Amino acid sequence: MSSSYRLSSWTEIAxxxxxxxxxxxxxxxxxxxxxxxxxxxxxxxxxxxxxxxxYQATYLTEKMRELLTDVVSVLAxxxxxxxxxxxxxxxxxxxxxxVALLHLVRNRAASLAACPELKDIADPGDVRVAVLSGxxxxxxxxMTATGTKTHTLWGEFAAQLGRYELVKQHDLAGAAPGxxxxxxxxxxxxxxxxxxxxxxxxxxxxxxxxxxxxxGRQAMLFLQSLTEVVSAQPNAAMVYSLQASVGEAxxxxxxxxxxxxxxxxxxxxxxxxxxxxxxRVVQRRLFAELGDETIHQEVARxxxxxxxxxxxxxxxxxxxxxEADAAADSLEERILAAYPFHPELLDLMYHRWGSLxxxxxxxxxxxxxxxxxxxxxxxxxxxxxxxxxxxDFSDESTRGxxxxxxxxxxxxxxxxxxxxxxxxxxxxxxxxxxxxxxxxLAQLRIGTRVASAxxxxxxxxxxxxxxxxxxxxxxxxxxxxxxxxxxxxSALHDLREEExxxxxxxxxxxxxxxxxxxxxxxxxxxxxxxxxxxxxVRGELEKQLQGNKGVALWPEAPGGIADERxxxxxxxxxPDWSExxxxxxxxxxxxxxxxxxxxxxxxxxxxxDKGQFDLARHAVRLRLxxxxxxxxxxxxxxxxxxxxELREKAGNARRDGSVxxxxxxxxxxxxxxxxxxxxxxxxxxxxxxxMLAAGRALHERVVEALSQRVFSSITPAKLVALAGLGPDRxxxxxxxxxxxxxxxxxxxxxxxxxxxxxxIAKAVSESELGYVVGVVREDAEIAPRDARQVRFGDRxxxxxxxxxxxxxxxxxxxxxxxxxAAAEPTAQQPESRAEAxxxxxxxxxxxxxxxxxxxxxxxxxxxxxxxxxAADVKATIERSGxxxxxxxxxxxxxxxxxxxxxxxxxxxxxxxxxxxxxxFLEPLEEATEDLDxxxx
Numbered sequence: 030m031s032s033s034y035r036l037s038s039w040t041e042i043a044x045x046x047x048x049x050x051x052x053x054x055x056x057x058x059x060x061x062x063x064x065x066x067x068x069x070x071x072x073x074x075x076x077x078x079x080x081x082x083x084y085q086a087t088y089l090t091e092k093m094r095e096l097l098t099d100v101v102s103v104l105a106x107x108x109x110x111x112x113x114x115x116x117x118x119x120x121x122x123x124x125x126x127x128v129a130l131l132h133l134v135r136n137r138a139a140s141l142a143a144c145p146e147l148k149d150i151a152d153p154g155d156v157r158v159a160v161l162s163g164x165x166x167x168x169x170x171x172m173t174a175t176g177t178k179t180h181t182l183w184g185e186f187a188a189q190l191g192r193y194e195l196v197k198q199h200d201l202a203g204a205a206p207g208x209x210x211x212x213x214x215x216x217x218x219x220x221x222x223x224x225x226x227x228x229x230x231x232x233x234x235x236x237x238x239x240x241x242x243x244x245g246r247q248a249m250l251f252l253q254s255l256t257e258v259v260s261a262q263p264n265a266a267m268v269y270s271l272q273a274s275v276g277e278a279x280x281x282x283x284x285x286x287x288x289x290x291x292x293x294x295x296x297x298x299x300x301x302x303x304x305x306x307x308x309r310v311v312q313r314r315l316f317a318e319l320g321d322e323t324i325h326q327e328v329a330r331x332x333x334x335x336x337x338x339x340x341x342x343x344x345x346x347x348x349x350x351x352e353a354d355a356a357a358d359s360l361e362e363r364i365l366a367a368y369p370f371h372p373e374l375l376d377l378m379y380h381r382w383g384s385l386x387x388x389x390x391x392x393x394x395x396x397x398x399x400x401x402x403x404x405x406x407x408x409x410x411x412x413x414x415x416x417x418x419x420x421d422f423s424d425e426s427t428r429g430x431x432x433x434x435x436x437x438x439x440x441x442x443x444x445x446x447x448x449x450x451x452x453x454x455x456x457x458x459x460x461x462x463x464x465x466x467x468x469x470l471a472q473l474r475i476g477t478r479v480a481s482a483x484x485x486x487x488x489x490x491x492x493x494x495x496x497x498x499x500x501x502x503x504x505x506x507x508x509x510x511x512x513x514x515x516x517x518x519s520a521l522h523d524l525r526e527e528e529x530x531x532x533x534x535x536x537x538x539x540x541x542x543x544x545x546x547x548x549x550x551x552x553x554x555x556x557x558x559x560x561x562x563x564x565x566v567r568g569e570l571e572k573q574l575q576g577n578k579g580v581a582l583w584p585e586a587p588g589g590i591a592d593e594r595x596x597x598x599x600x601x602x603x604p605d606w607s608e609x610x611x612x613x614x615x616x617x618x619x620x621x622x623x624x625x626x627x628x629x630x631x632x633x634x635x636x637x638d639k640g641q642f643d644l645a646r647h648a649v650r651l652r653l654x655x656x657x658x659x660x661x662x663x664x665x666x667x668x669x670x671x672x673x674e675l676r677e678k679a680g681n682a683r684r685d686g687s688v689x690x691x692x693x694x695x696x697x698x699x700x701x702x703x704x705x706x707x708x709x710x711x712x713x714x715x716x717x718x719x720m721l722a723a724g725r726a727l728h729e730r731v732v733e734a735l736s737q738r739v740f741s742s743i744t745p746a747k748l749v750a751l752a753g754l755g756p757d758r759x760x761x762x763x764x765x766x767x768x769x770x771x772x773x774x775x776x777x778x779x780x781x782x783x784x785x786x787x788x789i790a791k792a793v794s795e796s797e798l799g800y801v802v803g804v805v806r807e808d809a810e811i812a813p814r815d816a817r818q819v820r821f822g823d824r825x826x827x828x829x830x831x832x833x834x835x836x837x838x839x840x841x842x843x844x845x846x847x848x849x850a851a852a853e854p855t856a857q858q859p860e861s862r863a864e865a866x867x868x869x870x871x872x873x874x875x876x877x878x879x880x881x882x883x884x885x886x887x888x889x890x891x892x893x894x895x896x897x898x899a900a901d902v903k904a905t906i907e908r909s910g911x912x913x914x915x916x917x918x919x920x921x922x923x924x925x926x927x928x929x930x931x932x933x934x935x936x937x938x939x940x941x942x943x944x945x946x947x948x949f950l951e952p953l954e955e956a957t958e959d960l961d962x963x964x965x
Contacts, residue, residue, distance in 0.1 A: 036328055036413040036510060039369030042320035045406055046086060048076065049315050049399045052407075054426050061124040063225045064162035067131060068174055076314075080132035084143035088313035090306040093126055096268075096299050097150060100130055103266045104153035104219040111260045114289070114298045115270040122301040122310065123270035127223045130268060134158060134221055153264070156219040159189040163230030168203075168237040168244035181205075181244070182230065183251045186222070187214045203239040205251040211258045215265050222259065224269035227252065228288055249287060308367040308375050314395055315402055316369070325368045328413045331510040332371075333361035339504070339514050364414065370398070371416030373506035374485075378434075381489035387436035388489070400430040411472070417485050418478035418507035423450045435488040440542040444530045448540065449480050455527025455548070456480035459520050469511060475520040480528065482507050487539040497537030526551060544665070546658075546674055553654035563604070565649045566642070569690050570601070570727075577728045579780075586611075588621020590632065595771035597631040597739065597780050599731060601694060604642040613712060617700050629700060629710070630778055631771035633739070635717075635731055638695035645693055648686035655679035691727050692718075697734050702774035710774050713738065732780075739778040745792035748785065751776055754798060754840035760811035762804065763789070764834035786830035789838055796822040799844020802836045811837050819847040 044050075053074075065073040076086050099109045115123040133140045133147065134156040141147050161182055166172060172179045175188040184200030187193045192214045199206040206214075231252075235245030252269075259267040271288055312319070319325070340353030363372040378397070382388040398415075404424035405415060412419045421427055422445055432438035448454050459476025486498035486506075498506075504517045521538070524531055529548045532541045567583065574580050581590045581600040590600050600616065613634055620626040655678045658665065662672055695718055700710040715734035732739075751769070752761050767785055770776045779785065792798045799821040803814035813819050821844040830836070839847075906914055921928050936949075945964075954960055 036331055037324055038409075038411045039414060040406055040410055042324050043316050043369045044318040044320075045315055045402055046076070046317045048074065049403055050406060052403050052426065054396065054400050054403060054430065061128045063124050063127050063131065063160055063223060064165045066128050067158070067160040067223075077128060080136040080139040081143040083128065083132055084140050084147075086314050087125070087129065087144070088306070088309035089144060089146050090122075090301060090310065092299060092306075093122070093129060093301045094146065096126055096301060097129060097133055097147065100221070100266045100268060101133065101153055102151050104134065104156055104221060104264055105151040106153075106264055107151060111262065111266050112256045113266070113268045115268060115301060116289075116298055124225055126299075126301040127225055127268060127270065130221065131158060131160070131223060153219045156221050157190055158221045158223065159186050161186060161222075161224045161227075161230075163224070163226035163228065163233075166230055168230075168234035168248070181251070182248050183211075186255075190214055190216075190220070192216075203244060203247060205247045205254065208254050208258050211254055212262070215258060215262055217262075217264065219264040220262070220266075222255070222265070222267040224252075224267070227269050228271060231288070252288070308363070308370065308372065311375065311394055311398055312367060312370065315399055319368060325365055328368065329361045329364035332364055332414070332508075333357045335508055335510050336360050336505065339508065342514075369413075369415055371414040371419075371506070373502075374398075374415060374417050374420075377417060377485055377489075377506075380491050381486065382434060384489045384492070385435060388434050393434040397427075397430040397434050400424070400426040412509065414509075416506060416509075417482035420481050420485060422481055422484065431485075437488070437542075441540070444540050444542055445484060448528045448530050449477065449484055454480070455524055455529070455531075458527050459523045462523065463516065463520055470516065473509065473512060475512070475516060476524060476527075478507050479503070479517060479520050480524060480531070483524075483531065483538050484540055487541075495535055495537055497532075497534065497539030499537055503538060543668070543671070546671060546678065549658060549665075550651055550654045550675075550678060553657050554650040557650055557653055559646075562646050562649050562653070565653060566604070566645050566686075566690065569645075569649070569686060570693070573687075573690060573727055574601070580728070584616070586621065587616050587619040587626065590616060590620070590626075592620035592626050592628055595628050595631060595767045595782065597633075597771070597778065598628075599633045599635060599697075599728070601635045602637055604637045604639065604646075604693070606637055613698060617710070617712075628768075628771040630774055630776055633697055633699045633731075633735060635694045636696040636698065638693055638718075641689050641693040641695070645686050645689035648682045648689055652679050652682035652686060655682060694727060694731070697731050699735060699738050699778070700774065701738065739780055740784065741780050742784045743777050743779065743788045745788050745795060745797050747777060748788040749792060749797050752798075752838060754838065754843075756840075756842075759840045759843040760804070760837045762811060762834045763830070763832040763836040763838065766838065767832050782832055783827060786832060787827040789830050790825040790827050792838075793820050794822070794824050796841060798841050799839030799847070800825070800830070800836070801839060801844075801847075802831050804835060804837045813837075813839075813847060816847045816851055819844055819851070821845065821848050 061077050062070075062073055064070075066077055069078070076082050096113065096115075100113065103109045103111055115126055133150070134153065135158060137152065166182065166185065168181070172185050172188075175185070175193075177188045177193050179185045179188050179193065179200055181200050181203060183196050183206055184193065187196040187200075193200070195210055195214050196206050199210070231245050231248050233245075234248050235243055237244035239247055256267065259265045269288075334357070337353055337357035340356060341350060344350045344353050360372065366372075367375060375394070378388075378394050382393075401415060401420050404421045404427050405412075405419065408421065410419065410421075420431075422431070428442075428445065428450075432442070435441075449456060451457075454477075456474075456476035456479070459479075460471070460474045463475045464471025464473075482503060483498060486503065487496060490496045500518070500521065503521070504514050507517055508514065525533055525547065527548070528540075529544050529552075530540050530542065531545050531548075532539055571582065574582065577599075579596050579598045581598050583603040584590050584600055585603065590598055602611075602616075613636075616634060617629055617632060618626055626632070655675050658667075659672065659675050659679065662675075667675070696714050696716060698712045698714045701713050703709060703711045715738075717730050717734055720730040720734055752758075752766060754761065763785075767782055770779055770782075770785060789798070789800055793800045799819050801813040801819045803818055804811050805814050806812075819839065821839075821841070918930075921930065940949075950962060953962075
């Protein structure tokens with residue numbers, strides 16, 4: 030069982046005061062009303078009105094004890110400062126100290142009985158007391174509480190001491206009395222003068238005219254004279270309170286400075302509550318009983334050991350380990366002083382909230398913590414301490430007290446509701462996730478615990494720091510025995526994804542009233558359908574593969590890979606492809622609709638990496654979501670910084686998606702001839718993940734991975750061997766040869782047909798085989814249509830090779846036969862290959878001259894010679910015949926001797942003028958200067 034179960038809950042050990050337990054939580058309950066206590070006014074809380082109850086609920090700080098001792102000593106005729114100033118932040122214990130003085134001098138017995146620590150303080154006997162409260166008095170409203178109508182501070186002061194007649198004329202005239210009059214009013218008896226929030230009265234009085242002066246100015250003169258008189262009276266003491274700063278003084282900087290100068294000595298300025306004393310003040314005020322101290326020690330030790338363990342786990346040096354021990358020991362001491370509060374809760378209020386104008390250091394702390402204690406007490410909370418993570422923001426009183434102290438209710442109420450208290454808040458999701466398998470974690474509600482603490486840390490800051498809380502400080506504040514740092518950190522990181530208003534800036538966590546863009550983007554991303562996202566992924570992949578020939582993208586079935594013509598194809602399979610559902614064999618062996626695949630030797634399959642595709646989908650989702658939010662920037666009222674952040678998120682997501690898509694395929698497979706004969710082929714694979722990806726596109730890596738299996742060239746010898754030319758196969762059409770390369774596993778795999786054309790051209794030039802354009806088939810034999818077209822031993826360019834069924838490669842002996850026949854001399858022509866022309870073979874039709882071909886024969890006999898000296902050809906050629914025209918002109922170019930061609934071209938069509946100029950006219954202009962061009 031976890032130690033958190035063994036430790037007793039504070040609700041079982043401590044007992045709040047009755048007003049806290051009952052839920053009496055209004056600010057008046059925790060705001061001492063000096064004037065009300067002085068006059069015994071009805072409605073004042075007994076904890077302030079009754080001297081005994083007041084001291085029972087008051088922790089006597091060291092500074093407060095010094096104040097009481099010094100003032101009472103002066104009243105008893107001793108030495109010391111007769112005029113003292115209390116100056117602390119708003120709500121810092123000033124009025125409480127004045128009430129403590131009032132009870133001590135008016136009801137000494139009850140006060141000492143409730144607080145034995147006061148027993149050594151001097152006894153001044155009967156003390157006359159005058160109380161002037163700046164919050165209740167003003168220069169326009171007459172005062173009648175004494176039974177005498179008074180109009181000024183000095184009138185009220187004298188009336189309370191029973192000597193109004195001495196200042197009556199001054200009171201009615203609104204003119205401050207001098208020192209002599211005030212000495213008579215005070216007299217020789219012990220007299221205590223308590224002035225609370227003097228600045229408030231003086232500032233209000235400044236607007237009331239009194240002759241050439243004003244009531245405020247007269248009040249300042251009165252106070253100045255009063256301090257001088259009291260300072261010289263043996264048994265008189267005056268204590269007055271001021272705000273600590275100009276901001277708290279509502280900007281009345283001049284008045285604050287003047288009032289501050291009423292006392293010149295530094296030691297006459299007192300701060301009733303300082304440092305860790307606030308722990309005791311809060312503890313004493315809110316709890317009637319704190320329970321068994323041995324349990325306090327057990328709890329303190331458990332938290333101390335937990336912190337020590339967490340710090341030592343990351344301590345790498347001796348100094349770090351010593352610091353860990355010191356921090357743990359300090360925490361133990363502070364928990365004992367603050368029980369049942371976790372010191373971190375009081376620290377953040379004192380040191381962080383203390384910087385807020387709206388925060389009342391003691392009074393505000395009391396009201397907020399009273400609301401927290403009441404809510405947890407009522408619900409029977411099971412935590413050993415009340416820490417930042419234990420604050421129950423679902424309680425309305427707690428929320429109200431919280432916003433009263435930190436302000437920002439209007440801007441942050443919706444933030445608190447959205448991210449902390451609602452059932453749909455992200456922290457509730459984290460609670461369920463982390464608590465699913467652990468009853469202890471489910472009870473602790475880790476997500477809500479961490480979010481509640483962050484909300485408290487989101488207001489105010491230590492001097493020199495930004496708002497928010499560092500991860501290390503946050504973890505320390507929410508840890509409880511039985512909970513590890515790793516769980517808290519896990520919850521924290523989950524909250525960054527779940528909470529709408531949680532921000533992580535400068536390594537600090539805090540809630541802001543502007544939406545967290547990370548959460549907004551994620552929520553927008555969930556609105557996108559898988560189909561939309563996959564379409565974008567495909568589009569990105571198409572861009573990466575753009576410009577690469579022979580690519581089939583995401584074929585749904587074998588029919589999605591073309592099989593109409595010989596072409597090496599790389600098929601990138603669908604991201605959701607599965608070998609079990611769609612075996613690779615189907616794509617290789619079938620071409621759709623049950624028909625077998627013809628060009629099996631021209632296919633490679635690239636297999637998806639589902640993990641990388643998931644990353645790609647995620648990145649695309651985020652990019653689309655960010656772009657959607659950018660389009661709605663006005664609707665969301667995004668700041669320029671948020672717009673820039675969204676653009677950055679979109680850019681980052683685009684880059685992440687591109688990288689993921691580049692790595693989205695892990696393997697490329699290719700069918701190769703089986704060496705065992707058990708199957709027609711085997712699948713060989715190459716791992717793309719081992720290929721260096723930096724700066725290279727996906728298809729480039731696929732090509733490199735296949736570089737030992739698919740080639741860009743083939744040697745003439747290899748081509749001749751694969752063609753199987755010989756006595757039994759004298760010729761093979763080029764169309765059949767290409768088909769064989771892309772159909773049979775015995776043939777070399779080639780990226781493109783140009784490799785075949787290049788090998789043929791080279792083999793012809795090396796007299797390894799012959800080549801002819803124009804063939805006929807007779808009795809399964811392939812023969813040249815025109816023996817004169819057989820090329821053997823001639824230099825050819827690859828682009829001159831026709832790879833159609835109308836061209837063929839010839840066994841070298843077969844080609845030589847035609848060449849020799851064409852070289853045999855005739856009766857009219859000497860035996861010269863340069864001038865001779867082959868005769869038609871027996872199986873071929875004689876070549877028929879076209880048009881008005883002119884020979885060099887005898888015109889009388891009509892017999893033509895074997896030499897053509899000029900030819901006039903007229904023909905109309907469609908687009909499909911332009912290639913053959915190029916072949917004809919190429920033949921002329923290859924002939925020996927001078928060649929002169931006269932052309933007349935009439936071309937019709939719809940040509941882009943720029944392309945027509947560059948592609949057609951300019952080459953002609955470079956060929957001749959005698960060019961007559963007319964275009965329409």
